[in-house]
Amino acid sequence: MSELPNGLHEFLGRAGWGNAQVAPIPGDASFRRYFRVERDGRSAMLMYTPPPEEDPRPFLSVARYLNDHDMRAPEIFAADEQQGWVLLEDFGEHRMREWLDDYPGHEEATYQAAIDALIELHLKPAGDFPPYDMATYHREARLFVEWYCPRMGLSVDVDEWTAAWNEVLDPLLVRQQHGVTVLRDYHAENIMLPAPSSITSGEQGLIDFQDALVGHRAYDLVSLLQDARRDVDPGLERRMLDYYAQKAGAGSEFEADYARLGAQRNAKIVGIFTRLFKRDGKPRYLDLIPRVWNLMERDLAHPALAPLADWFAANVPQEIRSNGGAPAK
Incomplete structure (x- = not known):
């Protein structure tokens, strides 16, 4: 290359x-x-x-x-x-991730600025992009059973997997009607800081947005706060979730929808990272699975995810779950 x-x-x-x-x-x-x-x-x-x-x-x-x-x-x-x-x-070389590695004291302000940018985006009319519909949610979630489960030697009930997602996501789809633009990969490696003043001014450059859809406003918040590539302290996640909910006027079901989309996104990522290893010969992505898996387990603990939690209890042995889900290289 x-x-x-x-x-x-x-x-x-x-x-x-x-x-x-x-x-x-x-x-x-x-x-x-x-x-x-x-x-x-x-x-x-x-x-x-x-x-x-x-x-x-x-x-x-x-x-x-x-x-x-x-x-x-x-x-x-x-x-x-x-x-x-x-x-x-050229936005330069200051990605949010490396900036925070060097200046961890700016973490709270930088995440708030990233959320302020999301709130601003959500106030705009949605773009003329395809909808984040049930078929798309299913296609993404199916990567888990298509790639991860075979890699782990698991024979799972795919029909029940689909049924569980239908039950979990049906209420969310009602609330995402007339949705917002969803960038779909909004996290610390895809947010650029074109100048040091970006930390406080909110001028954060956006990249890697070519897969944008129109969907639920919690999705990019999940992408930011449940980052597959960077540890976000649960306390910071909690404060930033409250910050968004207060500033954006999120309703009582917002946190449940956040957990729903967290589980969906994290299941998809586990499948993608396994595929990158098995099909594309990129083993480094397996090292990221335990972080994503632990985030998924936290999402599954929400009562709104009960049908999916039941599926995991019946289909994925506790030994795998306790191990962070990582396949052997």
Whole structure:
């Protein structure tokens, strides 16, 4: 992956960035690749979304929506949708995660700023994106029984898995009608701090939002506070959940819906991380499963999750659950 993709310099030339210096940046779990390009004292980010595996159009659509509604998405300088190239604003190297590793004293204020940005987003009219409907929730949750359970040698009742999710999610779907834009991966590695003043001003850059849907306003809050890649102290999670509920005027069922979506998201992530290991040869994601599993167990303890908790009790041995759920490499 160290070689530069074909067509990179040609695209930069067309975009007015010919002869720029190009430095690869470590990527994520997808096929996308990222590069920092520098020329004449300026820098920009180059995203490569190679077809047919990737398509830049959803990213461009969500970026335009966010910028049109005064949210802090990167400005798009140039794009070649057919070849998968996007040149965009460089938010720098300060991700929320690394900033908090270096300056843990800013944790409370930084999370509050991230929640303030969510509240602002939820006040905007929802984007013209697909709905986060029951079929989508099921498709994501099914990754757990399709990838994790076979890896652990578990023979589970898939029909009851589906029935449990129907019972758990039916009340939530009523409350997410006329929903909000859900970025779906809103966490400390996808929130950028373009300047130190971002900590207090709330000017937090948004990235990795190409999978946006219209759904429930608790989903991105779960993504932020039940972070698969960073430990969030339960006390901080509690304070931030209360902070959102108070400022956004969340109703009495909001916390139950937060637990519902936490369990759904965490079950999906366990399945995805197992798939990344088994199918894509990326074992490092297995090390993240115990954190996600423990978060899922906390969600399952909520009374609204009783049908799903019963399924886990009947289908996943306690030995696996007590071990943090991690498959062997």
